Amino acid sequence: MTKQYKNILHKTLARALSLARPHASITTMEFTTWIFKHLPKHLLGAAWLDDACNLHVDARTQDHHRTLFTAHVDTVHRVPGANKIRKTATKWYADGAALGADDGVGCALLMHLIHSGIPAYYVFTQGEECGGIGAKHLAKEHKELLAQFDRAVAFDRKGTDSVISHQGFGRCCSDAFAQGLADALNNTDPSGNLMYAPDDTGVYTDTAEFTDIIPECTNVSCGYYFEHTDKEELDMVHFDQLAAAIVLIDWDMCPTERDPKVIEYKDDGYASYMGKWNSIPTAWEHKDWMAKDDHLVGMNFNYQEEELYEALLDAEVGFKTPLVTLMAESIYPEDCKLAKKFINRGKLTPEAVREAIDMLGQADPDAILATLFDTAYAA
Numbered sequence: 001m002t003k004q005y006k007n008i009l010h011k012t013l014a015r016a017l018s019l020a021r022p023h024a025s026i027t028t029m030e031f032t033t034w035i036f037k038h039l040p041k042h043l044l045g046a047a048w049l050d051d052a053c054n055l056h057v058d059a060r061t062q063d064h065h066r067t068l069f070t071a072h073v074d075t076v077h078r079v080p081g082a083n084k085i086r087k088t089a090t091k092w093y094a095d096g097a098a099l100g101a102d103d104g105v106g107c108a109l110l111m112h113l114i115h116s117g118i119p120a121y122y123v124f125t126q127g128e129e130c131g132g133i134g135a136k137h138l139a140k141e142h143k144e145l146l147a148q149f150d151r152a153v154a155f156d157r158k159g160t161d162s163v164i165s166h167q168g169f170g171r172c173c174s175d176a177f178a179q180g181l182a183d184a185l186n187n188t189d190p191s192g193n194l195m196y197a198p199d200d201t202g203v204y205t206d207t208a209e210f211t212d213i214i215p216e217c218t219n220v221s222c223g224y225y226f227e228h229t230d231k232e233e234l235d236m237v238h239f240d241q242l243a244a245a246i247v248l249i250d251w252d253m254c255p256t257e258r259d260p261k262v263i264e265y266k267d268d269g270y271a272s273y274m275g276k277w278n279s280i281p282t283a284w285e286h287k288d289w290m291a292k293d294d295h296l297v298g299m300n301f302n303y304q305e306e307e308l309y310e311a312l313l314d315a316e317v318g319f320k321t322p323l324v325t326l327m328a329e330s331i332y333p334e335d336c337k338l339a340k341k342f343i344n345r346g347k348l349t350p351e352a353v354r355e356a357i358d359m360l361g362q363a364d365p366d367a368i369l370a371t372l373f374d375t376a377y378a379a
Contacts (some may be wrong), residue, residue, distance in 0.1 A: 008115045009111065009112040009240075009243050012104075012111040012112075013104055013107075013239075015031065016073075016104030016105075016107050017099060017101065018085070019081075019100070020077035020079060020082070020083045021075045022074065022080055023074040023127040023129060024127070026080055027080040027081065028073055028126070029053070032055050035107065035124055039057060040114065040115060043058075046059065050141070051141065052125075052133060052134045052137035053126050053134070054124065054125050055124040056121070056122070058121050058122075059114055059118070059119055059121070060120060061119045062119065066149050066151070067150070067152075067252060068123065068146070068149040068151065068210075068214065069113060069121070069122045069123070070106075070122075070123050070124075070153070070154045070205075070207060071110045071154065071156065072103045072106065072107075072124070072125045072127070072129070072134070072156065073103075073125070073126060074127055074130070075100040075129060076098050076102070076129050076227075076228045076302070076304070077098060077100070078302075083099075084097070090236055091234060092234045093232075094232040096230060097230055099224070099232035099233065099234060100232075101222075101227065102156065102158075102227040103128065105223065105224055105239060106154065106155035106222060107124060108243075109222060109243060110122050110124065112247070113246060116247040118247060120251060123138065128156070128205065128206050129303040130302075131306060132206055135206035135207075138209065138210070139210055139212075139213065146214055147213055147214075150214070150215055150252075150254075150256045151173075151177070151214065151216040151217070151251070151256065152210050152214045153181075153220060154205045154218070155219075155220050155242075156206070156219050158226075159221040159223075159225065160194075160195075160235060160238045161196050161197055162196070162199035162201075162202070162220065162221040163178045163181050163199060163218055163221075164200075164201075164202035164219040164220070165199065165202070165218070166202055167202040167205070167207070167217075168204060168322060169265050169314070169321065169322065170264065171263075172202070172211050172217040172218060173217055173218045173258055174215075176257045177218070177257060178198035178218065179198055180255045181220075181249075181254055182197050182198060184250075184254070185220075185242075185246070188248045188249065193238075193241055194242070194245060196220075196221070203325060204307065205219045212260050212261070212263075213260055214260060215256050215258045215260050216254070216256055216257075216258055222239065223238035223242065225334075226333055304365045305360065305365055307365075308326060309357070311325075311326050312357050312360075313357075315353045316350050316353045316354065316357075320345050323348065323353075323372070324343050324348075326365075326369055327339070327372055327373050330365070330369040330370065330373075331370065342373075342377060343376045343378060344376050344377070344378035347377075348372065348376050352372065352376070356372055
């Protein structure tokens with residue numbers, strides 16, 4: 001990695017993490033403007049804002065360049081302003097609030113790709129932490145643009161080894177694509193420090209909104225942990241290794257196998273609830289989440305609360321994987337797979353889930369998840 005490109009990588013990261021950037025805040029707009037002003041001069045005319053204030057940068061030079069990269073500019077902070085961070089040679093840490101590596105890291109990686117001359121389309125989205133506001137706008141108002149791409153890649157995943165194949169309960173990319181991208185990343189590092197693999201435990205990021213248009217949609221681990229908390233930290237060694245890897249990949253050679261018109265659910269309980277494992281239309285966007293819970297009407301949910309409520313509603317009808325994942329991530333984020341072994345899904349009865357729903361608005365999500373873990377603990 002040349003000094004020039006490493007400079008824009010770390011410069012963008014430092015700028016992002018120095019600001020608390022709630023959605024639609026002045027600091028979020030300041031950071032979006034900063035990104036625009038630091039684009040390569042030859043791309044300033046290829047950059048534009050849509051009606052949701054997503055920043056688009058078209059760096060494609062040939063028709064066969066069919067890769068879309070996304071990262072979101074907002075964070076989970078509630079108040080805009082300066083954000084304190086602590087640094088060591090190998091890690092950057094939060095200092096009193098969320099670090100904002102989710103998704104300042106993704107923004108830095110996109111700027112690194114752009115300045116490295118990787119021909120693709122880039123979108124810096126707004127409002128991912130508020131339910132994917134910017135991505136939903138793209139999916140609704142810019143379908144023809146999204147149809148130009150074979151793959152959509154977000155850098156918005158915790159950890160160091162995931163290429164996400166499923167988000168929530170549905171497939172977002174083919175196994176061939178996930179494995180192919182994992183292999184491509186790993187093969188750039190002869191020392192063997194990168195160990196990416198397909199991962200079907202994704203929850204949500206912007207690319208989930210594009211799965212019915214773009215064949216291969218994924219999210220890639222980029223080195224942060226304990227996101228959305230004041231314990232958030234970033235593995236700088238992995239961050240730099242990933243940055244070096246992504247500019248060596250021929251993105252347009254990645255496999256494209258998934259049919260975006262075919263909706264495939266994970267076979268972990270939801271299929272039996274629906275009566276069969278197949279492709280069916282989804283109506284999640286039309287679900288009135290608040291209709292059956294009068295005490296929640298009018299509440300202004302943050303991202304964590306909304307995500308938990310959706311998982312609780314799923315669990316209430318028998319699809320428990322999203323809730324189990326949230327429980328494991330909250331209780332033992334260092335090793336979610338281990339935490340899941342101590343969760344007895346059978347104890348997550350409709351009555352237990354309903355009690356958790358009743359706690360919404362009165363207790364924070366982590367407290368609710370801890371209560372559920374105690375209920376479902378498998379001794």
